[in-house]
Amino acid sequence: MTTRTRTALGALLIVVVVLATGVYLWQAGGPSGTAAAAAPGGASITLVDQRDGGDAVSTTDPGQTDGPRTPTGLRCQRVYTAGGTTVCLRLAGIGPSFEAAVIVGGAEVKTIPLPGVPSRARVSASGKVVSWTVFVTGDSYASAGGFSTRTGYYDLRDGTLVESLETFALTVDGVAHTALDVNYWGMTFQTDDTTFYATVGTGGRRWLIKGSTSAKTAATVRQGPECPSLSPDGKHLAYKKATKWVGRWELAVEDLETGTEKVLPNTSGIDDQAAWLDDNTLAYGVPSQQTGVPGIYRVQSNGTTDPILIATAASSPVPNR
Amino acid sequence: MYIASARAGTRTRLGAVPKTVVALGVVSLLTDVSAEMITAFLPVYLLFSLNIGYVQFGLLDGLYTGATAVLRLVGGHFADRLRRPKLVAGVGYGLSAVTKLVFPAVGASALGIGGVIAADRAGKGLRTAPRDALISLSVPTDQLGTAFGVHRSMDTVGALIGPVVTFLILMNLGTAPTPIFVVSFGFALLGLIVLGFFVPERPKATASPGPAPSIRAGLALLKDVPFRRAGVVAALLGIATVSDAFVFVLVQRTTEVPLGVLPLLPLGTALTFLLFAAPLGRLADVVGRWPVFFGGHVLLLGVYLLLLAPAGGYGVAVAALIMHGLFYAATDGVLSAWTGAMIPPSLRGSGLAVVQTGQALARLVSSIGFGFLLQYAALGTAVLTAVCALAVALVAVLVVTRKETTS
Numbered sequence: 001m002t003t004r005t006r007t008a009l010g011a012l013l014i015v016v017v018v019l020a021t022g023v024y025l026w027q028a029g030g031p032s033g034t035a036a037a038a039a040p041g042g043a044s045i046t047l048v049d050q051r052d053g054g055d056a057v058s059t060t061d062p063g064q065t066d067g068p069r070t071p072t073g074l075r076c077q078r079v080y081t082a083g084g085t086t087v088c089l090r091l092a093g094i095g096p097s098f099e100a101a102v103i104v105g106g107a108e109v110k111t112i113p114l115p116g117v118p119s120r121a122r123v124s125a126s127g128k129v130v131s132w133t134v135f136v137t138g139d140s141y142a143s144a145g146g147f148s149t150r151t152g153y154y155d156l157r158d159g160t161l162v163e164s165l166e167t168f169a170l171t172v173d174g175v176a177h178t179a180l181d182v183n184y185w186g187m188t189f190q191t192d193d194t195t196f197y198a199t200v201g202t203g204g205r206r207w208l209i210k211g212s213t214s215a216k217t218a219a220t221v222r223q224g225p226e227c228p229s230l231s232p233d234g235k236h237l238a239y240k241k242a243t244k245w246v247g248r249w250e251l252a253v254e255d256l257e258t259g260t261e262k263v264l265p266n267t268s269g270i271d272d273q274a275a276w277l278d279d280n281t282l283a284y285g286v287p288s289q290q291t292g293v294p295g296i297y298r299v300q301s302n303g304t305t306d307p308i309l310i311a312t313a314a315s316s317p318v319p320n321r
Numbered sequence: 322m323y324i325a326s327a328r329a330g331t332r333t334r335l336g337a338v339p340k341t342v343v344a345l346g347v348v349s350l351l352t353d354v355s356a357e358m359i360t361a362f363l364p365v366y367l368l369f370s371l372n373i374g375y376v377q378f379g380l381l382d383g384l385y386t387g388a389t390a391v392l393r394l395v396g397g398h399f400a401d402r403l404r405r406p407k408l409v410a411g412v413g414y415g416l417s418a419v420t421k422l423v424f425p426a427v428g429a430s431a432l433g434i435g436g437v438i439a440a441d442r443a444g445k446g447l448r449t450a451p452r453d454a455l456i457s458l459s460v461p462t463d464q465l466g467t468a469f470g471v472h473r474s475m476d477t478v479g480a481l482i483g484p485v486v487t488f489l490i491l492m493n494l495g496t497a498p499t500p501i502f503v504v505s506f507g508f509a510l511l512g513l514i515v516l517g518f519f520v521p522e523r524p525k526a527t528a529s530p531g532p533a534p535s536i537r538a539g540l541a542l543l544k545d546v547p548f549r550r551a552g553v554v555a556a557l558l559g560i561a562t563v564s565d566a567f568v569f570v571l572v573q574r575t576t577e578v579p580l581g582v583l584p585l586l587p588l589g590t591a592l593t594f595l596l597f598a599a600p601l602g603r604l605a606d607v608v609g610r611w612p613v614f615f616g617g618h619v620l621l622l623g624v625y626l627l628l629l630a631p632a633g634g635y636g637v638a639v640a641a642l643i644m645h646g647l648f649y650a651a652t653d654g655v656l657s658a659w660t661g662a663m664i665p666p667s668l669r670g671s672g673l674a675v676v677q678t679g680q681a682l683a684r685l686v687s688s689i690g691f692g693f694l695l696q697y698a699a700l701g702t703a704v705l706t707a708v709c710a711l712a713v714a715l716v717a718v719l720v721v722t723r724k725e726t727t728s
Contacts, residue, residue, distance in 0.1 A: 014511055020507070021503065021507035025494075028497075029494055053498060055369075113581025113582070115581055117365055119368060163579060163580035179695070180700055202696070288429065290428055
């Protein structure tokens with residue numbers, strides 16, 4: 001083969017590959033999905049519709065399985081709404097980087113750049129405090145089983161922004177703890193908008209913690225529970241709990257007055273911060289074992305019924321109250 | 322054919338670098354667009370599309386990094402043995418390209434995804450030494466620094482474009498994974514085509530001077546004092562090099578710039594590396610590779626020292642990132658130029674692989690050690706440990722080089 005034919009053939013192949021990729025992208029960018037009919041009135045839930053790889057925030061009827069979904073126009077990786085305040089964790093720019101948009105009454109009142117990929121979002125029942133958890137890639141690259149999270153919150157009452165709970169004074173089993181590998185995830189607020197629960201991980205162990213945003217302190221409660229979620233009346237705490245081995249959780253609910261815990265039957269596989277649809281009903285995401293695409297289930301918090309599938313290919317359940 | 326054209330038309334406007342190096346730079350650029358597209362997408366893919374936690378993933382990742390570092394030795398050895406570095410590099414590039422299409426097939430299995438990433442790393446391991454051998458064999462020894470500098474600079478351009486492409490696809494087509502993998506495969510395929518059709522095999526001579534390539538001959542290289550010294554030096558300094566991810570986290574925390582800036586910090590290092598890789602490579606050709614390589618690590622010590630300053634803000638953060646980028650510009654390509662010049666052409670692939678593997682394994686040890694340290698140490702202690710480790714390594718390296726030259 002002469003140099004000239006070689007060059008020509010190479011150039012031809014390059015054109016073919018570029019055209020083929022271009023045609024593929026053009027087709028992939030075509031109209032996809034159909035707008036669903038409006039959901040019936042009454043109680044509804046908001047979710048992130050992950051069908052066709054999408055991230056459209058939609059509403060649906062939690063009373064049936066895979067009822068029609070109505071897009072809200074928002075696009076988020078993770079979303080939560082309470083007390084008229086919505087927090088939307090969404091794609092923001094190259095990197096790719098992400099941001100938390102705080103929306104009140106349809107208007108964006110605050111946008112906070114995030115240091116990683118969205119994982120959890122929560123708004124206090126009053127709508128006054130919003131919180132988020134992101135995964136930061138890389139900084140525990142080669143450490144065994146290592147991963148790294150940042151949890152922050154924004155207080156709408158006085159504009160306080162805490163980008164990471166790492167700045168809080170943490171005590172582990174009563175002893176002040178300063179190790180650098182501290183990770184927080186899954187924050188939830190009590191009805192006083194100051195007391196919070198969350199998870200802390202350090203030195204390969206995880207604890208449920210209870211803290212105060214006014215005192216900027218947190219203390220471990222006990223080992224095990226992750227991604228806590230307080231019921232609207234503040235009397236129950238739902239969380240995921242590894243009952244058999246790490247990475248395989250079940251949903252459990254603790255009565256904060258009596259301290260009794262109940263593991264909800266047949267919730268194995270949950271990987272989510274559960275959302276309370278009302279004081280007696282929980283909704284949560286379970287990733288499919290095969291595809292990883294999560295489905296949303298609802299279950300009675302007293303553990304008397306088996307979970308019921310609400311939506312497939314959807315995540316981030318949010319009650320619409 | 323090649324020798325004749327090497328005299329005439331190989332000079333291009335990119336400095337005085339031969340076409341082969343520029344073509345290999347284009348191959349690396351395209352391949353890096355492909356690879357960095359995936360690197361940028363992987364967290365979204367694992368967490369949002371597949372719901373796999375880093376708990377399952379982190380452990381596998383560390384294991385595979387160590388295992389595939391050794392594949393560099395295999396790639397280097399076969400490049401020499403078959404006398405076809407381009408073919409071996411092509412196998413590596415091809416393997417990495419194919420993995421982009423396998424991703425969707427393994428679904429949400431953490432083990433499967435780990436396996437695909439391992440195959441991708443294996444491809445990178447296989448191709449690195451043969452590609453560097455090709456570069457080093459296409460330029461006169463006194464221009465090695467410039468050639469590697471230009472190559473690394475083009476490589477970094479690709480690394481910067483990749484995440485932008487990923488973002489554009491995510492923004493316009495949503496988070497569906499298939500378009501990302503298809504476009505990434507497209508870029509990888511373009512890289513393979515450029516390698517196949519625009520990079521000549523065995524650039525300099527039909528029979529390279531030097532001992533016949535064999536595993537024994539490769540190991541015998543370590544008997545050569547300057548080469549062994551260079552390998553030891555690279556490994557010693559590698560052990561004292563804190564991995565990039567930790568550096569960026571430490572920069573954010575010590576300077577107290579907003580946490581949201583964290584994802585942008587790697588851009589500072591990459592841009593500096595991109596701009597200074599070629600000039601510092603040329604400087605290494607003029608003043609010597611060892612002083613530039615050593616000076617680069619002194620700059621790294623400067624980065625660590627800057628991290629000791631409390632709450633420095635944006636000024637200190639930018640200064641630290643520029644110095645971090647200069648550290649890469651003064652060491653990454655320069656190491657290959659420095660050691661490449663000590664290795665007989667017939668063993669170029671094996672020799673470069675030995676040094677690079679030593680450095681990669683040393684950095685892995687450092688990364689695991691530093692991760693372990695962070696479990697117990699506070700911020701100041703961790704930075705101070707990094708400063709002390711690098712200072713000790715720099716002194717040790719000076720002692721080693723002095724002792725070896727006088728013995």
